Amino acid sequence: MDVHLGRAALALAFALGATPAYSQSGELTVWSWNIAASSLEAVAEKFKEKHPDVEINVQDLGNDQVFDRLLAGCAAGGSGLPDIVSVENHEAEIFWAQFPGCFSDLTELGYTEEIASGFPEFKRTELEVGDAAYAMPWDSGPVVMFYRRDYYDKAGVDPQDIETWADFIQAGKKIMEANPGVVMTQADLNGDTEWFRMISNEQGCGYFSNDASAIRVNQPACVATLEAIKDVYDAGLLKAANWNEKIQSNTAGTVATQMYGGWYEGTIRSTSPEQAGQWGVYLMPSLSEDGPRAANLGGSALAIPAASENKDAAWAFVNYALGTNEGQVTMLREYGLVPSLLSALDAPYVQQEQPFWGGQKIWIDILGTLDKIEPSRGTPFFGDADQIVQDVQTQYLNGGFPDAKAALDSAAEQIELVTGLPVQE
Template structure:
């Protein structure tokens, strides 16, 4: 039988001993693809400590999780599993539309000491006032993944690339020394990736960090968009979608890819023959002494209010997310980048990796976590992102006189779609 909720101290002691559950309890988790596989990789270690909790991880696909969650929350939570994976930038859709659908984790033991284990930027979208509706899982600290051999042939030391203007200058040298090679690539038509990374680096985004205003037309965002156009105009950035980038990687046609740290696994799995030729360095900034960190991607785990196994679900969340053992198991097995700040001290994280030329890439990538600016997806992410992408395409094709005019237009369109005011 399932224990009734105990006092926090008593429950914590029983959970620590693995004896809180008198008989077998099964909890169900919805996730997708590699994320689901990563969760499955933690089960052996978890069940050594908690043999009476069976975890059934179901890989039902990314859009399916989101769609099924929305439908179930609209129906009062009927049909939800115990635990669900939620992408951070979509999380606030649930808290705003269905505030009673997810469990406030602070009622189960998610206290101030545990919250401090994670960077602020990962918690911003998951908490409303004193309530916390999900717990940080993986993150996407941005890194420059570069080809050592192509840089060396051009005489470029990545340590000297401090600014985006340095990156443009280096790109010209790389292309000159390696005919047919471009410095980097961006999905100008189908994604907002580069803008979101540069804007986040500069402390800007579609919405203000309190979620109350539209901030896309603020100076820091304008500077990000104008720098992207400067890189495109200089030939430093050329257009390519996800699949085209992978093809360019394997065909030795690109020298750099900028992405969240999770791209490490993509490169290793899709370009295995290039072992030893790739390296990592920090993203450039607007100025040499500026911010050199941003985030792209990342998810969280939430417990349904309708769950009949909340204590068991919390036991699993606490193990898999707030311990190095849980987080680093997922990093080691499937390249999911921890949000847990202490993970940077783990022995595996500090190992030199042969694929990366002996570089301790995880130590370098995870060291940026405390420096990343918070950002908000808000409940209006689905309105704002398509508007920005259309404006970006038009601007890069010469449809606006400057970045300010482009983002003023984007801000007006987002205001019309959401009813939010534009930040002054």
């Protein structure tokens, strides 16, 4: 889940106001969306067993509604805000930058360094400002390759032999030849930058520097990323498909591989249940042999608005849901939300073979990459930068630039105009 284009500009348009704080004595109201809201409801049932006097009202408002209402509430000095709210990592810095007084500093409620150290650095980078922590890490999206075992087997391809993108291209040609009508993989090339963000994150690059002071989208690792995408595309292995089209391809059996964050496990399992045993997971390829093979796509956090009059109860729930294996694994088991908590790797459920995935212990493979993922700053300008890179990527794949460096130099110049940040030398 990612920030939408124009959100940064929208945030800048609001001015802070002053209205009375919101009060809900004895009850916690939580704003979230989709399966994230459902997972919090599941955790709330277990939390109630330990805290029977606290009522929890989880409201599924939808992603856009949560963002817009949170933005408006912060602009109004906290008026109408809930006790707990879901925030996507990449859009989080919009709020911290524009409305730093709108959220509770969790370090003042019990979020100690010992608790914080239980999460990987990449999940904390966008949630902490100086010594303050404005949100607690929730789900993450460790990137892996979801693949059809039967299609790979028919082509005589062992996924463990695919270590680089060159290996992936060679394997893809064999798989498509052995399975007529099947494409090797898909990406939303017309509406997203998902592949660029995943591979560049793997290579330690991104739109901005990790201190958010400069633009680095045209650095060598990012250039090599865009070149790799074009290599796969030019080989005829990568076809454009949006979210729904990918699900249709999975169900129809016309795609061999999907690269996504670990949360996509629940999507495949729930939308293609008749394919149990036919899917597996392996690590994403790298640009070179022995190169890094870990990245993140998506993920969110929970924050407590400063206007809440139930901060102690709100913190108790947040800490139970996100800071305990019981809370995190409940959400993983019930709804496929991938934990960010490193200790969850030791939970019995995570160690189990998963029947749908051919008996593979996929959560060991997926969660095992968490501590290898490099941080990647979204900054308040993520939405604007992402749209620029998306447009440049489309032009480049269609021959609009002489090479990847020229394409990303253009992107960097455009981002500089929008953000005022310098391009990293």
